[in-house]
């Protein structure tokens with residue numbers, strides 16, 4: 001049974017069947033991480049204490065809950081996320097795989113900001129264990145010089161307004177967070193936020209993910225999403241079922257390796273987004289701000305058998321931005337002698353590395369298929 005908070009939060013978003021979003025309870029007996037909660041209204045109203053708490057969290061955990069229901073922009077974003085959850089569920093289910101596969105990634109130049117990707121749990125299987133669709137910012141905003149080849153036809157005209165609203169409101173929330181961080185980093189007003197304008201060409205995107213539910217008895221299943229850090233500035237994530245994990249504060253993290261017992265579940269909170277900083281923020285702040293590693297595994301307990309939908313609104317620096325630390329009284333001096341690259345080149349490098357790691361794991365074609373033919377390991 002969905003809880004009263006879950007029912008109320010969903011009612012703010014529209015008329016939905018709460019059991020579809022919350023088909024089973026998050027189990028009380030798995031180790032979770034107590035992420036700090038922030039008020040969007042207080043952050044956007046320049047509340048000093050909220051700003052200080054946010055800065056502390058961004059320096060240590062790099063992940064936090066953000067209340068969507070206490071500000072009109074947050075409410076619009078929550079509503080579009082709930083709509084996209086429903087749209088994603090239906091369009092993934094109703095569209096033949098061949099049709100979905102026609103929506104390709106852009107060859108080599110972006111970090112998965114466009115296209116459909118799928119993975120089957122076992123070699124030769126046709127049904128998707130994980131499917132992802134990325135819709136780029138350039139379809140709706142930007143100069144359009146940069147536009148892709150249009151949205152896939154399996155989305156309707158009406159669906160487009162939810163993608164657009166999510167991008168618009170997500171960008172405004174992300175820029176609000178960046179403005180708070182600018183002050184705390186002692187860098188000029190608007191220096192960070194202006195690199196993330198909605199209308200400049202960038203690798204921003206909205207992503208819908210579906211992780212297939214599995215019968216409780218199934219043990220030999222691939223992980224949802226291997227450990228990674230986000231190649232973004234800010235990720236605004238919406239989850240209704242568990243599965244996302246980050247390391248405990250005491251955990252030892254070596255590259256992408258974290259001991260199994262050190263992962264902690266991030267419990268979804270109705271009406272809240274889960275926000276995290278990506279690698280771009282670590283670069284701009286010379287590692288003062290934390291781009292936290294995270295992974296996704298099958299949902300816990302009774303939630304495991306249900307499909308898990310996630311929505312991400314990703315904000316990235318504009319394509320021409322130079323990826324280097326700002327100078328300030330707070331940011332450690334930049335000792336690198338390398339010539340800084342642009343956000344576009346940085347994205348290209350990130351994609352190449354992801355490809356190399358995926359190929360090392362046995363994937364053969366990342367344009368559409370994440371990890372075929374090796375049981376997903």
Ligand SMILES: O=C(O)CCC(=O)C(=O)O
Pocket residue numbers: 207209225230237239243244294296310312
């Ligand atoms: O599905 C999730 O909860 C997170 C997915 C994620 O981390 C990503 O797409 O970068």
Ligand SMILES: [Fe+2]
Pocket residue numbers: 228229230294
């Ligand atoms: Fe991520």
